[in-house]
Amino acid sequence: MHTHNSFENLKPFVKWVGGKGSSVERLLQLIPEHIDTYVEPFVGSGALFFSLNFDKAIINDSNSELIAAYQEIKENVFELEMYLSTLIYDKNLYEKIRAWDREENFLKRPRVERAARLIYLMKTCYNGLYRVSKKNYFNTPMGNYKSPLICDVPTLNACYKFLNDKNVAIYNQDYASLLDLIPDNAFVYLDPPYFPVSKTANFTSYQSDKFKETEQFRLLEFCMALHKRGIRFLLSNSDVPEAREIYSKFNIKVLEVCRRINSNIAKRSAVNELAVTNYDVATGELLKLD
Numbered sequence: 001m002h003t004h005n006s007f008e009n010l011k012p013f014v015k016w017v018g019g020k021g022s023s024v025e026r027l028l029q030l031i032p033e034h035i036d037t038y039v040e041p042f043v044g045s046g047a048l049f050f051s052l053n054f055d056k057a058i059i060n061d062s063n064s065e066l067i068a069a070y071q072e073i074k075e076n077v078f079e080l081e082m083y084l085s086t087l088i089y090d091k092n093l094y095e096k097i098r099a100w101d102r103e104e105n106f107l108k109r110p111r112v113e114r115a116a117r118l119i120y121l122m123k124t125c126y127n128g129l130y131r132v133s134k135k136n137y138f139n140t141p142m143g144n145y146k147s148p149l150i151c152d153v154p155t156l157n158a159c160y161k162f163l164n165d166k167n168v169a170i171y172n173q174d175y176a177s178l179l180d181l182i183p184d185n186a187f188v189y190l191d192p193p194y195f196p197v198s199k200t201a202n203f204t205s206y207q208s209d210k211f212k213e214t215e216q217f218r219l220l221e222f223c224m225a226l227h228k229r230g231i232r233f234l235l236s237n238s239d240v241p242e243a244r245e246i247y248s249k250f251n252i253k254v255l256e257v258c259r260r261i262n263s264n265i266a267k268r269s270a271v272n273e274l275a276v277t278n279y280d281v282a283t284g285e286l287l288k289l290d
Contacts, residue, residue, distance in 0.1 A: 007162050009154040012045035013073065014066075014119055015128035020047040020191060020236070022258045023273070027189075028052075030234055030253065030275055032284045037186040041175035043070075048189055050162060058186075060171040060178055063130070064107075065118045067172035070163070072115035074170065077160035083116040084151035089124055094142045097121065101137050123148045176222055187232050192219055194238040197271070213242075220246050223278070230286055232279045239272035247276045249289050 012019065020027065024047050031052070038054035040046070043061045061067050072080050087093065097117050100106055106114075122128050126143040133139045163170075171178065175192075182188065195216060226233050237243040239254060253275045279286050 007158050007165075010050050010158040010162055011155055012047050012050060013069070013152070013155055013159050014045050014122040016045035016122070017127070017129050018191070018194070019045040019128075021045075023236075023255055024048055024051050026255050027234065027236075027275065030277060030281050031189075032187055032232060032279070035187045037183050039178065039182050039186045039188040040191070041178055041188070042191050042193075044191060046070075048191075050159070054166065054187075056167040056169075058169045058171065058178065058181060060173060060175060062172070062174065064172050065114060066130075067170060068111050069115040069118045070170050072111050073156060073159050074163040074168070076112060077156055079112050080115055080119075081151055081153055081156055083112055084119060084156075087116065087120050087150050089145065089148055089150065091142055094121075094124055098125075098138055120150055123150050176218070179222065179225055182226070182231060184229055184231060188226055188234075190219070190223070190233060190235040192216075192235075192237070194236075194273075195240045195243045197238050197240060216242070216246065223247075223250075223276075227278045227286070227289065232284070232286065233277070235274075235276040237274050237276065239274050243274055247274070250287060251277045251279070251281065253277075253281070 012021065015021075027048055028051065035052065035054040036056065038049070038052060038057040039059075040049050040057070041060045043049060043059040044066070046059065049057065049059060059070065087097075097120055100109065100113075100117055103109075121138060121140070122130065124142055124145065125140040127140075128143075129140045131138070131140045162168075169181075171181075193215075195213075223233060223235060235247070237247070244252060255273050255275050256270045257273045258270055
């Protein structure tokens with residue numbers, strides 16, 4: 001079983017739809033004991049990443065605002081905390097900050113402002129849902145909270161310490177381009193946008209470039225490429241026939257996860273998710289595929 005790392009107050013600095021907070025304990029039971037290089041191509045809020053011990057890590061996400069926040073926490077956390085401490089939970093301020101991405105020079109804003117914006121919006125928006133329009137504008141409405149903790153200093157400091165004590169490389173690119181960077185002795189955890197559970201629950205639409213069915217097959221090719229190199233991986237996806245079918249050559253375990261997919265908070269029902277590995281969980285040995 002994995003020893004949790006001993007960083008006090010360490011947890012994700014934002015909540016994220018599909019975040020792995022509720023299933024970390026079960027995922028940890030499937031992961032090899034010693035990890036040399038940990039790789040997470042779709043890092044999101046990093047719930048698993050922040051709970052592991054490893055020597056080195058490569059984290060990546062296609063969401064440039066999220067990655068700007070990771071980089072800012074790693075390199076410049078105190079300025080970020082000062083900036084966040086000036087922000088209040090207020091509808092006018094929320095709408096003003098949310099609208100920054102409609103500015104022509106939004107990406108030229110100082111990274112501390114973009115990082116603070118992401119954290120502020122995720123702390124105050126409805127259900128922590130990162131959602132953008134066709135034009136890639138953030139469009140989640142403000143949530144209804146008593147007094148959300150916008151500047152969580154203990155958590156931000158713990159994330160800063162973790163990102164600096166460990167050897168962590170942070171990328172913002174297409175996951176497939178990581179293949180050349182991943183060393184042979186790596187362990188890879190994949191938490192991609194899931195296969196939709198139903199035609200209406202298109203929950204992959206939290207980013208503008210939708211993760212279509214063809215993307216799921218491209219991801220399978222990525223997994224096959226890892227396997228050919230003898231690199232162990234664990235992949236999470238929804239428990240739907242399509243996912244069971246494309247990963248049928250590998251080991252599939254079913255995890256029951258508490259999910260808040262429904263906007264009605266009371267309807268946080270347990271759903272099944274798949275945990276796919278290309279190794280025997282008991283021995284850590286790589287599967288032999290025919």
